Structure formats: structure tokens, C-alpha cells
Amino acid sequence: MAALQSSTLEAIVGNQAQLQRSWLEALEAKGAARNIREQDLRQETRDFLQLVIDGLGRESSTHIGAEGWEETRRFLEKLSASRAQVGQESHQTAFFIFALKGPLFDLLQAHYREQPALLAEQLWEISSLFDAFGLHTIRTYQKNREAVIKRQQEELLELSTPVVKLWEGVLALPLIGTLDSQRSQTVMESLLQRIVDTGSEIAIIDITGVPTVDTLVAQHLLKTVTAIRLMGADCIISGVRPQIAQTIVHLGLDLGTLTTKSNLADALKLALSRLGTTAGERV
């Protein structure tokens, strides 16, 4: 594939101001300028055009992974991030780049009027370069988004497993939501660690916030309780609502080895009586 001609670069440099103007008009017409201050847009279009010109001067390759395009790539990454912040979607950021294609093609068409073969070749080169730029903004946008989702998942994992101290020697773990394998692992670890740290004798696992107790959840609960007992502490499951109790019976789950209560208050009362104190008393 033939590279870009220096004559193409000269045409772009010679018409820089005109290109920027037409580009801004195209952005305006398509509504891609919304939510962005005019002076910012002006600055961005100017900077990007300059970067493209610098890049073309430096780099003969139109492969944007090349070293000569590094600054341009970085500019696009920043652009993508700032656009995401103002709530624009990935395709709108990509459109910012694609909107320059029209004015650029017009320019080249006028420039190579006498050489149709060369025109086609140069258009193809410029077009693939700009497609790669556009795709790069989308890729960056997606990467940022995935990073946000991953961070939120991790935060959620941490947030949803708070082990609280209810009383001297009594810990409570209010479970909320879905107990998938990864979460139940985190739950078990943090609870066992807190039992060691606080020297607690009784742990209450409250499942009021767990909408579905199926065999997998039950298995996780049984394993956790077994581990707690192995450490010399005891465990009470609270928050077993009537519909959950009936479902457990029909499922055929044998939770007879567990101590269960319908609510947290009853579980605490039981825990205190086992410890030899009652709620009215000062400890």
C-alpha cells in the first residue's frame, strides 16, 4: 500500500484554518457540539489537526500503533475520558473524529482533481488513518467503562460484607443480595477473621436481605457454620422468614444442625443467654 504523499500533507497544512472551520460546522450541524463549550471545541479541533499534521510529517506509516502517533493517541485517550465525563457516549466521541473526514475529502478532491488514481489512493490512506483514530477513542472509552465497573464490583463486594459487633462476644453479619461463590468466599473470610480478632464466642449470620435461599446458598451457610464451630465459636442464623422456611422444607434441605431464628433480635437474645447475660443488664 502506498504511503501518504507529501503533497497531501502540504495541502492539509496550507488549508488548516479552512479545514478546522468546516470541521466545526460539521460538528455543529450534527449536534455533536452539544454540552461542550465552544472555546473548548475550538481548542480541541485545533490541537487535533496540529497533531495529525505533526504526525504525518514525522511518521510515514498510517498505522496508529506506530511511535510517531503516540501523542495523537494520548490526545484521543484524554478526549475520550473528558467526553465520558460530560456524559457523551462512545459513538459521539468517535463522531468527533469522523466529522473531519468530509472536509478533508473535499480538500483532497480539489487538490488531486487531475490525478484520479492518486486521489483514490490518498483518500484510502487518510480514511484508514481516521477510522483507526475513531476506533481508538471507542476502545479507550470502553476500557475506562470496564475499569469503573470492575471497581464498583470490588467496592460492592467489600461493602456488602460488614461484620458488626453487637455485644461483647457477639458478632453479626447481615447478608444482603445474591450469594454467589465469590462473595460467599469473601463473607466467610472476613467473618472468620473478625472472630479471631475480637475473640467472639457467637456469630449471628442474618439472611433477612437474601431474597432466595437455594441449595447453593444453603451449602455456603453450612460450610461457614462448620468452619466457625471448628474455631470453637458458635453460630446462629437469623432472618429466616416464613416463605424461606417453607421453601427450605420443600427443597429437602436439612438445616437441623443449625441454630436458626426468625429475626435478629431473637438471635441476639439467645446469644446473650448463652453467654450468661441478658439485655437489661450492664456488662
Next chain:
Amino acid sequence: MTIREHGSQPVRIEQDVVLARQLTRKLASDCGMRLVDLTKLVTAVSELARNTVVYGGGGDMDWEVIEEAGRTGVRLVFRDEGPGIADIKLALTDGWTSGSGLGLGLTGARRLVDEFELDTAPGRGTRVMITRWI
């Protein structure tokens, strides 16, 4: 029997089990199912959807809201193209599992619904149909 509404939803990964549960919860509560029955149905869905993912290698859940002789029901079909079940009798035995679970998913699900139909053979995949009437 008339079908009031129907649709299908993929059950491929662990997260799809949660989505299947949520959809069932919505269907059942829109039909006015009581909380106890709803919880039973959702739990059965949880078991069967997980079986589809873990043992069937992923599949689909077809759902229908049906009416028959003046009563309304929710019917769900779990389909996969997995290895199928060789010994149905064994698979429907409490406490038996080919994996690492408690071995109560399939039998438990059967007890949680009004109608249960298992159609499977080695190499032919597995199809489980459940119905819960209101």
C-alpha cells in the same frame, strides 16, 4: 390452555441465573402470586438455571404466562444442549450429585412446583419444564 405472554432468555453464565430469578419474580408477582408460592418458584428457577449453566454448559429459559380452566400459571422451560442425563432415576434421588453440590437441586425443584417434566437422554441435552399455578 391459552398463552397470555411468552418469551425467552439466555442462561449461559452465573449472572444469568440471577437474571432468570429476577424475571421469574417479576412474572409471578405481576400475576398476583402469593409470596410463599413466588419464593418457591423463584428458588426452583435458581436451581434449574444453575444446573443449565453448570451441567448443561449453558442454554435458554423459555417462559410463558398461561391460563387454563380459569386459573393462571407461570410455565418455564430450561433447555440445554449439554451431555444430558444418563440415569434419570439416579438424578432424581435426594442427595445424589455428579458435581459438588448438595444433590438436592433437581429433586428440590420438583417438590417446589406443581408440574415437573424432565426430558433428557445422553448426548441429546436436557429439557426441564416446570409450572406453578396461582
